[in-house]
Amino acid sequence: MTSSGPAKRSRPVALPDGGLANEVLEFVWRRRTASRAEIARRTGRSRSTISEVVSRLLPTGLIEEVGSGESRGGRRPILIGFRDGASSILGMDIGAAHVSVALTDLRGRILEWRRRDHAVQADPRGTAALATELGEECLAARGTGSPRPMGIGVAVPSPVDPGSPYRILERILPAWHDFDLLGALRGRFGVPVFVDNDANLGALAEHHWGKAVGIDDFAYLKVATGIGAGLMIDGEIYRGATGVAGEIGHVAIDPRGPRCVCGNRGCLATFVGTRALVDRTRALLCDFPGSVLAGTVPDIRALEDAALADDPMALKVVREAARNLGIVIAGVLNLMNPGSVILGGSLARLGDRLIEPLTRAVAGRTLVASAAASEIRTSELGPRATALGAATHVLVAALANPALFPGVKA
Template structure:
């Protein structure tokens, strides 16, 4: 059974600019095309093209009018938090947690179970997929809106081989990956990183380090 989709349609314009614009709309929640142009230093025509293509993905929408500065009231572009959902998986040494969120990070469902992760990777696989399906069932939304899965592991991760868990930390996981199983079950992109790295990312986007580019994150 297919649970999701691979991604929204690709945006033809410069990918870096598109990402910048999307991130700006996400952070500001509502913003005009003119303000996006001012913030990015790009022309209004270029920004209009990028926004037009993003509108086609459903990630943003025209949500009303802003305040006028002497001319026509600008149309505001708003990020659509409910345009998709994301599964997050936290693999600890003795537990597995799975959370389902919208694109703002709001919790839609959450499950956690104790498990001997160090010694039972196959059981961990089954538990992860089971908890993921439980969260989706509890949410009871359109599973086609599942856009991706993020996995935090208690091990350094090689960007070139993200499916390989460092076996000197988890010996039983030698040769055992998790990416392909999750991809085959849920049919969406899966991203794996070290739990401390992802903890720092979470603090930067939602926690104490919002708006701070350089900070130290310690996981005890």
């Protein structure tokens, strides 16, 4: 997986084989800063061992000594810090109708950001070219001295089979059949490329930088063109037996509901997708001549803005959506008992205007006290969440296997 690419740079620094170097690296990353003695205490190893591992880790440039900490009654510790800027990561969000790219450091800080609308569904080659272009723009904007990123993460609006990640998108985007986006990116940038479903990566972003920090069991729901859930179980993304866990867009919530493209009746997607919300808004316009949207041809953004301005009609659409989402979320709570439920996608902008009716809808459908106790909240990561999650995926992979870091050899 590690590309033995063309650039023969400074001699790779050897990393100890043992999982211990790994553990130490990840520990320092999490704590941001820690002394050798503290690492030893927390990992249960001796100070001598940690001292030796740290001394082998220092030349990699991933960690460094950053001054001294407070005394605990004796000699002051030398603090070891993680070098967030030691490398960078490209995170790409391939949406249904747009491509966006984030360049991040190793702490999830977005250094550069590009977004462009594009007919992704119909144009695989153009999409790959656009993703490459935006990625290069991000790298160039950081100056000529900036090295290659350590890896690329890609989010796609489709289930990804962990067994064969190259056969992505086909199911939802037939035009993509046989086009190898990942291979194109790897060829262009010469670094490892990782893919996953957008909802899964959104969940990952929340787990590291958002509302789910410290929570290892939660569900992330992304409401966008489609609806998907990312399930984090015991700190890891859960994919199910065949990689399609969380595909909740076609859960039936009303056997008497309208027919869906999938052939069934009353799917969640027929009530809460971007398309459905806009249609519903337009249908209601005649009943609400006083709405700020009256006389316009609203899109999803206009609907959200109107709701944020407390327009009664927009709020009615949101309440209906909340009720329908609530049915599904109640099912998730009863079945999986997550510690938290987090809503992402553009609808998350609505904050309490969405959460409040949603909480009511859920409360009427859950029994077990502790299940009902899981908080339901909106994401605050905004429109960059998915791309950030894609970058985070690369970071997580590297911390679990430091051989991925440039200039570090296992």
